[in-house]
Amino acid sequence: MSLIDQLKEQMKVAMRAKQKVRLGTIRMALAAIKQIEVDTRESLNDEQAVAVLTKMVKQRRDSIAQYAAAGRDDLASVETEEIQVLGEFLPQPLTEEEIVALVEASIVEMGASSMADMGKVMGSLKPKVMGRADMAAIGAMIRAKLK
Structure with a gap:
């Protein structure tokens, strides 16, 4: 349904x-x-x-x-x-560990090495986490990893 x-x-x-x-x-x-x-x-x-x-x-x-x-x-x-x-109608939220794993995998997958690559990483993550995690928190996490 x-x-x-x-x-x-x-x-x-x-x-x-x-x-x-x-x-x-x-x-x-x-x-x-x-x-x-x-x-x-x-x-x-x-x-x-x-x-x-x-x-x-x-x-x-x-x-x-x-x-x-x-x-x-x-x-x-x-x-x-x-x-x-x-x-009740949204998918189950991701845990902190799952988010960290997805972010790290996406950074490796995209070959991101600097802040200039942040948009590519966010773009690859968005369909995976839509409705399951706060995109602002994910953005902050990506920013911290790409510095």
């Missing part, structure tokens, strides 16, 4: 169970996916849908930081719940 089909099925389950936050989050995710499909005039595959969900999680993490700085813990808790719901 595709990710979009899973989202639609879980939306029905959330409706029947009257889970408002879960239902709202899933509807928001489906709407974001549908918007991209309408804009590009093509159906998204699972990899592209994961990218949309990953972007939504990142936006919520940014919002949580802003809400916490403003002392709005009530809004931050709503965003946290939404992250938990979205996380």
Whole structure:
């Protein structure tokens, strides 16, 4: 079953169970996916849908930081719940050891030796870690290894 089909099925389950936050989050995710499909005039595959969900999680993490700085813990808790719901549909996150191994293998594979090669390494890693790791953290790790 595709990710979009899973989202639609879980939306029905959330409706029947009257889970408002879960239902709202899933509807928001489906709407974001549908918007991209309408804009590009093509159906998204699972990899592209994961990218949309990953972007939504990142936006919520940014919002949580802003809400916490403003002392709005009530809004931050709503965003946290939404992250938990979205996380159910994302692939399992990579462990720190797995990330380090992937980064090192990619550096060797690309023959990277300086910061000028960072883009090549990031490009080779992105499809492998999409939705499973924070690209900013991976970028920092690559930067540290290529200095």
